[in-house]
Structures are given as structure tokens and as C-alpha cells.
Amino acid sequence: MGADKVDGKASGRAGGSFNNKSIETAATGAQRRPRPAARTLKSQAMAWRMLRASLTRRRARVVIALLAVAIGATALSALAAIAIDIPRQMAREMRAYGANLLILPEPGRQTVPASTTAQIDGLVGDGDLLGRAPYRYQTVRINSQPYLAAGTDLAAVRQVSPYWQVEGEWPSRDGQLLVGADIAAWIGLAPGDGVELEMGDSKQRFTASGVLSTGGGEDSLIVMGLEDLGQLAGESGQYDLIEYSVAVSGGDVEALADRVNATVSGVSAAGVKRLTESDAYVLGLLKSLLGLIAVIVLALTMIGVSTTMMAVVAERRAEIALRKALGASNRSVEREFLGEALALGALGGALGAALGHLCAELISRNVFHRHIGVTWWLPLVAVVASTAVAWAASLIPVRRAAEVDPAIVLREE
Amino acid sequence: MPAEDEEKGEPMTDLLELQNVSKTYGGLHALASLSLTVPRGQWLSVVGPSGSGKTTLMNIVGCLDRASSGRVVLDGVELGGLRSRDLTEIRRNTVGLIFQKFHLIPHLTAVENVMTAQYYHSMVDEAEALAALERVGLRQRAAHLPSQLSGGEQQRVCIARALINYPALILADEPTGNLDADNEEIVLEIFRGLHAEGTTLIVVTHDPTVAAQGQREIALDHGRLVKEVFHGR
Ligand SMILES: Nc1ncnc2c1ncn2[C@@H]1O[C@H](COP(=O)(O)OP(=O)(O)O)[C@@H](O)[C@H]1O
Numbered sequence A: 001m002g003a004d005k006v007d008g009k010a011s012g013r014a015g016g017s018f019n020n021k022s023i024e025t026a027a028t029g030a031q032r033r034p035r036p037a038a039r040t041l042k043s044q045a046m047a048w049r050m051l052r053a054s055l056t057r058r059r060a061r062v063v064i065a066l067l068a069v070a071i072g073a074t075a076l077s078a079l080a081a082i083a084i085d086i087p088r089q090m091a092r093e094m095r096a097y098g099a100n101l102l103i104l105p106e107p108g109r110q111t112v113p114a115s116t117t118a119q120i121d122g123l124v125g126d127g128d129l130l131g132r133a134p135y136r137y138q139t140v141r142i143n144s145q146p147y148l149a150a151g152t153d154l155a156a157v158r159q160v161s162p163y164w165q166v167e168g169e170w171p172s173r174d175g176q177l178l179v180g181a182d183i184a185a186w187i188g189l190a191p192g193d194g195v196e197l198e199m200g201d202s203k204q205r206f207t208a209s210g211v212l213s214t215g216g217g218e219d220s221l222i223v224m225g226l227e228d229l230g231q232l233a234g235e236s237g238q239y240d241l242i243e244y245s246v247a248v249s250g251g252d253v254e255a256l257a258d259r260v261n262a263t264v265s266g267v268s269a270a271g272v273k274r275l276t277e278s279d280a281y282v283l284g285l286l287k288s289l290l291g292l293i294a295v296i297v298l299a300l301t302m303i304g305v306s307t308t309m310m311a312v313v314a315e316r317r318a319e320i321a322l323r324k325a326l327g328a329s330n331r332s333v334e335r336e337f338l339g340e341a342l343a344l345g346a347l348g349g350a351l352g353a354a355l356g357h358l359c360a361e362l363i364s365r366n367v368f369h370r371h372i373g374v375t376w377w378l379p380l381v382a383v384v385a386s387t388a389v390a391w392a393a394s395l396i397p398v399r400r401a402a403e404v405d406p407a408i409v410l411r412e413e
Numbered sequence B: 001m002p003a004e005d006e007e008k009g010e011p012m013t014d015l016l017e018l019q020n021v022s023k024t025y026g027g028l029h030a031l032a033s034l035s036l037t038v039p040r041g042q043w044l045s046v047v048g049p050s051g052s053g054k055t056t057l058m059n060i061v062g063c064l065d066r067a068s069s070g071r072v073v074l075d076g077v078e079l080g081g082l083r084s085r086d087l088t089e090i091r092r093n094t095v096g097l098i099f100q101k102f103h104l105i106p107h108l109t110a111v112e113n114v115m116t117a118q119y120y121h122s123m124v125d126e127a128e129a130l131a132a133l134e135r136v137g138l139r140q141r142a143a144h145l146p147s148q149l150s151g152g153e154q155q156r157v158c159i160a161r162a163l164i165n166y167p168a169l170i171l172a173d174e175p176t177g178n179l180d181a182d183n184e185e186i187v188l189e190i191f192r193g194l195h196a197e198g199t200t201l202i203v204v205t206h207d208p209t210v211a212a213q214g215q216r217e218i219a220l221d222h223g224r225l226v227k228e229v230f231h232g233r
């Protein structure tokens, strides 16, 4: 402390005796204050420093407060991720079963003749026909091992089943096919590799343009064009089934099936209930259930966080009283503690968003056998919401704590 | 009295004046019609048995509490009837507090504890806070947390914090109550320095040697002034 400084700032002791300077400065304390801008900057730096110290040097307490926030944020963001993802997952399933009219051979017959399609198309009507995918199944051998091969209209399948994941390329010309992921792994096949299919006496080389994975039965299937399979089998014009996707629903599909059965000989038509119709209700129920759980979790989080904040504040009563004794206003005490609450809320929210994503991923993998969809704004919402919850939950405990009588500092002995 | 005082129209006043000050808790008179005048620069010791009203007196003089009746004038300002916000303002600008139990903020380092007082007072200046620690012989311990300091060292940090804003009045309630003889001497030495510089000191103590350091010693009992001694210094 240099002598010049003492002279400029001292109130009670500049120079040893009761000289004029000391009295003057003591009476007008405001004169000692520096310009506001500089003061604000340095004060902010100190506020940050105190916040950092409180967060990093009170680890055990901070961890508990963080957990109180993070547990709620985890549960809520997992719920939200799943609630957002369920319709998306369902939509994929729905497209997988996009066909709502199934044409099978009449009892006693082996196959559906290709010639019937024109007739059925006519009954459906041009306007209502969304897609038609015929399937023919044959057992083929690769290296003397039997596998099931499906011949179909690849362009139609690609439209009806957009969820099919193909590593490599979709077949674009004759002689190319898709190999299911399980088979590819089993025989060590990569996209672009050649593969020889055998059936009876005939043999033919194909190129596996892509490896197909759906997480379902298709993974152990070889999928190729109808013509290619027909050539290998030495037959054509026969299907095992035809899937129609028509733009009618409910009872109208049944009526259409009846008409097909009455008019077209050799086939047996049946309406297939689309997943949408049967599950729209369940889906709605599930979503309101998730919403209810979310509200409960939110309430529990509020209670947990405010209890924690109350405990934190109660524990620091003496500190608050001391700060007030040193000249802190109620408002600055509130600001400091709410600042801590905001920081805890943001950190807890970030932690919860990460953990929540992990939980949702775990659930999605077990229930849907797929990765959870990533919703980019969800972590942002989690952080903002947790911060808001921590703030709201701290408001009352902090207000009350700021009322502490500073006289207790001297009393507590 | 310097002539300049008259020129400014600001006559030399006592720093503290109490007239018939009482503080009652229910029926209990913690302070009973106490009158006391403390001139600027005086080192006043306050002694008395436990419960005699010493801490109550410190709280009222330190603007931490209000008198039930009577008149308190601190540094020319009448405290009665002030809003608590104004009391805070006066406390912040005029009073430095030293406690028996030190009351440092446990998660702040020594220098940060000193800076806290700057923060609430006016401007934070770490160099100056370090200089204050230097003055109490703790420059080397500036980055230590209170838990890493001995009792004597904690009390010195507390003193550095009390004097960082150049208060006109230092109030110390049993400042050496928790210290051994060596640390007591260090603290007294600091007080002597402050006194030499003209700071007004009011020191509550049980210890006759500490009390004898003051220029003047008053004894309280049941909230009354029962004895007054001037030490010849
Ligand atoms: N907040 C309070 N409520 C009730 N009584 C109090 C309170 N504070 C102090 N007292 C009483 O006032 C008297 C004086 O207390 P105090 O000033 O702390 O004495 P000292 O500091 O001299 O030991 C004591 O009898 C004490 O019990």
C-alpha cells in the first residue's frame, strides 16, 4: 500500500492524527469511487470469480445440486426423444406394410398367374392404384448352401419400402442383385463382388451391387429382378403373392377384395389392415401417457431442485449474513445465488440432455431395433428448460435467504 | 483542531455519539440507557461479563442492528429512522468488522475473501488486496483457502478484509478470543499500527492485557456503563 494511495483514499488514518483530509474523505465516501464503467467490468470479473470458486471448490454440494437437475433433465429429454421418435418409427413400419390388399393363390393352386394383374388393376381403378409389387420365391444355392431368393419389381419395392438400407447400389440392370446383410456377412460378400447362384442344373453369375439391411427378415434374403430369377428357374409369369397398395381404406378394402374374389379366377384376395388405422389410437394413448409422465417428472424435478437449493442456501446462511455485514444488498445476494442456480441449471441440463439421449437410444434399440432419431433442437430445449426450472425453483429459497439478519454474524458464537 | 475545518463549515465532530441508547429483547434490557462518546482516532476497549451487552453495542454501532430507543450518531449521521438500505450503505463505507470466529468464506482464497469486501464496497483491485495481506504478513498465503490457514492467519485475513476499504471505524468483537499468545501479539501489533494512522478502534475483549492496550477502557454490566478507565498513553 503506497503512501500516495493511503493519502488519496484514507478516511480514518491519513497521516496519524485527526487531520482535515481524513475527515473530509470519510464524510464523503462516494468521492473514493472510481468511474462506473471500470467498476462494472472489474465487479463482473469478481462475480465470475466467486461463481467459479463456488462451483469448483464446493464439489460435493455442487454434484448433488447438479444431479437434482440432471436427473429430471435426463428423464424429460429421454421421454421427449422417444415421443418425437415414435411416430417416425411407426411411419417406417407403416410403409413396410404399406400394402393393404394381398393377392394369394386360390387354395389348391401353387401360384398366382401374372395375367391376373391386368384384371385386378382394372378393378382397383387407375386413380386408386398406388403401387403393386409381385413376389416370387425360390430356393437357390451359393457354394452348395441353400438360401431363399425373392424376385420382385425392384423399382416398385424401392418406392414401397424406402426404409430398406442398401450399402452399395440398388441393382440398375439385369445381372445385379441385393444380398441380405446376414448372408453377406456369412459368406464374406462386399458390394460389387460377384456371386454364383445355382438352381437345379442351371448356374449363373451375378453381381451383388448392394448389401441390404432392414433389421428384419430381408437381411437373410437375396433380392433380385423377376426376370433374372425367372431365367434361373426357367419359368415366368408366376407369382407367390402380389402386394397392392390402394388408396381406399377400412371396409372399402374388404369390399374391393370381395369383388376381386368374385371376378378374378384363380386368386384369393384379402384386405390387410394398415398399421396406421389400428394403431393411431394406441399411438395417441401412448403420447398422452408420455405427456403425463413428463408433467410428473417436471413437478418432481421442481421439488427436488428447490429442496436442494433450500438446503444449499440454509447451509450458507452464515456466509450470506457475512456478505450482508460486508455491505452486500439483498439484491446482490439474490443475484449471486440465482447466478449459481442458473449455472447449475445449464450444466445439469447439458448433462441431462446427454444422458437422456443415451437412455432414449437404449430404449429405441431394444424396442424398435433401430437408432433413435437425432432431434437437433432437443438438447437446446433441455438446457434452456433446466435453467428455467433451476431459476424458478431457487427464487423463493434465495429470496428468503437474502432476508437473513446480518447481525447473526456477531451473534453466532 | 486544524483551521481548515472551520473554513469548510465542517466542524470537528466525535466519530460516535450514543445518548441514552437502549436495546430490549422482550423484557430484557441488553443495553440500558447507555451514553457514550468516542472521538475520532480513539482506541476504546470494552469489557464486561458475558451477556452484559457488548455484542449488542457492536451490532448497533456497526449498523447491523437498531437501538430500541435513544440516539446514535455515527460519522455525523443520525442512525435512528434510517432504512436498512441506508444502514447497509453506512456500514459499507464507514465500518470494518472483525469477529472472534473470523467468518471467512470457506470456498474463497485469502485474497478473494479480502476482495469480497472491495466488491461490495466499491472497486475490486487484486493488487491492493494483496498489499493488505502483505501488511498483515500473509502475502505468501494469499492463494490459500481458510481451511489451509491457522486460526491466527485466518484472523489476520479477517483484519485485512476489515481494513481494505479504509473504514473510519474498526469494530472488533473478541478478536483474540480464539488465538494463542503469539497470534494475539501479532493482532495487537496490527491494531497499534492502525491506531497510529488515526483509525478509530473499538475492541471488545475479555482479556485484561488486550483491554489495557486501549487509550480508554469501559466496562459494561447488564447493559450499563459501570466503569471507565483512561490508560495513560
Ligand atoms: N436476538 C436476541 N434475542 C433475545 N435476546 C438476546 C438477543 N441477542 C442478545 N440477547 C440477550 O441480550 C443480552 C446481551 O447479549 P450480548 O450483547 O450478546 O452480550 P455479550 O456480547 O456481552 O456477551 C444477553 O442477555 C443476551 O441473551
Ligand SMILES: [Mg+2]
Pocket (backbone or CB within 6 Å): B054, B055, B056, B173
Ligand atoms: Mg458477545
